[in-house]
Every structure is written in C-alpha cells, then in structure tokens.
Amino acid sequence: xxxxxxxxxxxxxxxxxxxxxxxxxxxxxxxxxxxxxxxxxxxxxxxxxxxxxxxxxxxxxxxxxxxxxxxxxxxxxxxxxxxxxxxxxxxxxxxxxxxxxxxxxxxxxxxxxxxxxxxxxxxxxxxxxxxxxxxxxxxxxxxxxxxxxxxxxxxxxxxxxxxxxxxxxxxxxxxxxxxxxxxxxxxxxxxxxxxxxxxxxxxxxxxxxxxxxxxxxxxxxxxxxxxx
Numbered sequence: 001x002x003x004x005x006x007x008x009x010x011x012x013x014x015x016x017x018x019x020x021x022x023x024x025x026x027x028x029x030x031x032x033x034x035x036x037x038x039x040x041x042x043x044x045x046x047x048x049x050x051x052x053x054x055x056x057x058x059x060x061x062x063x064x065x066x067x068x069x070x071x072x073x074x075x076x077x078x079x080x081x082x083x084x085x086x087x088x089x090x091x092x093x094x095x096x097x098x099x100x101x102x103x104x105x106x107x108x109x110x111x112x113x114x115x116x117x118x119x120x121x122x123x124x125x126x127x128x129x130x131x132x133x134x135x136x137x138x139x140x141x142x143x144x145x146x147x148x149x150x151x152x153x154x155x156x157x158x159x160x161x162x163x164x165x166x167x168x169x170x171x172x173x174x175x176x177x178x179x180x181x182x183x184x185x186x187x188x189x190x191x192x193x194x195x196x197x198x199x200x201x202x203x204x205x206x207x208x209x210x211x212x213x214x215x216x217x218x219x220x221x222x223x224x225x226x227x228x
Contacts, residue, residue, distance in 0.1 A: 002205055007105055011098035022092060025057055025084070032080045036062035039093055044110035045117045047130045052102045054110050054131075055093040059084050069184045071149045071176070085145070088215065094133045106208040107132025108196040115189065126196045134215040136199050137192035140228040144188065151183050152176050198224045 015022075026038045037058055044054040059081025070077065077085070084090040097103040103110065110131030111117075119126060132138070141147065154162045155171040171179055207223065214221045220228060 003104065003106075003208065006205075006208075007098050008101075010105065011095045014095045015099065018092060018095070021089075025089060025092070028080060029058060033058065033061070033078050040090075043113065044131065045113055045115070045127075046102055046110060047127065049117050049127050051113065052097070052110075054103070055096055057084055057090040057093060059090050069148065069177075069180045070145050071152065071180050088134075091133050098133065102130070104130040104132045105134065106211050107135050108192070108199070109135065109138055119193065123193050123197065125200045126193055129196070129200055134211055136195045136211065136223050136228055139211060139214055139221070139223075140195060140226075141188060141192065148180050148183055148188075152179050155179060195224060195228075 029038045040056045040058040040060070041053050042056075043051050046052045059078065060076045061078055081090070094103060098105060107129045108116070108126050108131055116126055151162070155166075156176075169182070171182075174182065202224075210221050211223075213219070214228075222228075
C-alpha cells in the first residue's frame with residue numbers, strides 16, 4: 001500500500017512540476033525530428049501479463065525497420081534522441097503511466113510481447129510486479145546499448161575472451177542486428193530476470209527510494225551482493 005500511494009502522489013507532483021520540461025522537450029522533438037509524433041507509444045507487458053500502452057518521448061527516426069533491441073550509435077536513433085536517452089529524459093512521459101496505475105517508479109522494465117509473457121516456472125514471478133521506470137536491472141544495465149555495441153565490436157574483432165566464453169556460437173554467420181538480439185536474449189535478459197526475481201522476493205521500500213535517487217543522480221548502489 002505504501003508503494004502504491006507513493007507512486008500516485010509522487011507521479012502527480014512530478015507531472016505538475018515538470019510540465020515545463022515536458023513542453024520544451026516536445027517542442028524540440030517537433031523542431032529537430034519533424035514528420036513524426038512527439039510520443040512513442042508501444043504495447044508492453046505489464047503486471048499479471050496485461051498488455052498496456054507505454055509512453056515515452058520519441059527518440060528514433062520515423063519508419064525505421066530496426067529490431068526491438070537498441071544499439072548505441074544506430075542511425076535510427078537521432079542526435080536529439082541519443083541525448084534524451086543518455087539522460088533518461090525520454091522516460092518522463094512514463095509518469096503518466098505511473099499515475100494511472102499501469103507502472104511503478106521502481107520495478108522491472110516493461111517488455112514488448114514475446115519476453116516476460118513467455119517466461120516459465122519461477123521466472124514468472126516477474127509478472128507479479130508492476131513495471132517500473134527504473135529498477136535494479138535498469139540500474140545495472142543503464143548503459144545497455146553501449147554494452148551491446150561493445151559486444152558486437154568484440155566479436156567482430158575476434159576478442160579472445162569472448163571467443164572462449166561463447167565458443168559454441170558462430171557469430172560470423174550473424175548480422176550485427178542478429179548478434180545484438182542473441183546477446184540480449186542469452187546474456188542480458190536472463191540476468192535481468194534473475195535480479196528482478198530477487199527484487200520481488202526481497203522487496204524494500206527503502207531500497208526503492210535508494211534506486212530512485214541512484215537513477216536521478218547517476219550513482220551506483222549495492223544490491224543483491226553486487227554494485228549496480
């Protein structure tokens with residue numbers, strides 16, 4: 001109940017105080033990224049597997065054909081969009097999703113259909129949580145796009161450590177997009193599920209507050225035996 005009340009009250013206050021910022025960003029998107037909507041609205045899987053419309057500021061060019069896995073430096077991400085992503089400003093419209101009860105400030109990031117809704121066994125505990133604007137997995141992988149880009153560069157250059165870790169995978173037959181999806185699906189996403197399950201089983205409102213401050217201030221905290 002405390003988490004529920006905190007989410008509603010704080011999201012309302014946030015929208016009331018940040019509306020000038022939201023307006024400025026909306027104008028910049030219209031000017032710098034013409035020909036498309038200000039907001040990016042996409043179906044995401046929420047609590048109990050219920051699909052909802054997730055709202056963010058648009059950061060990509062219109063009519064791109066990219067995958068759902070983003071990589072730093074992609075052409076479809078505009079210069080303005082890259083800055084919005086870097087400082088998490090693109091997430092601000094999510095305050096509305098928190099206010100109406102579709103999301104929480106802290107929790108697992110909402111997935112597109114085909115990920116969380118396909119989890120099996122104990123991993124489905126993640127679906128008992130409302131998706132969050134931030135959370136332990138979001139903090140650990142705050143530079144996820146750069147990490148994926150680095151992995152692609154590493155396998156293309158024949159990095160010996162990566163070759164030893166994934167010796168059974170022939171990346172030479174994959175495109176960069178396919179490598180990005182493979183790395184997300186086989187390395188990053190399973191680890192996100194693990195840490196989000198820990199969050200579900202060891203919930204702490206105090207930790208929620210710490211993660212919110214860590215997100216806003218760009219700091220790291222100790223969580224689940226690691227620094228995220």
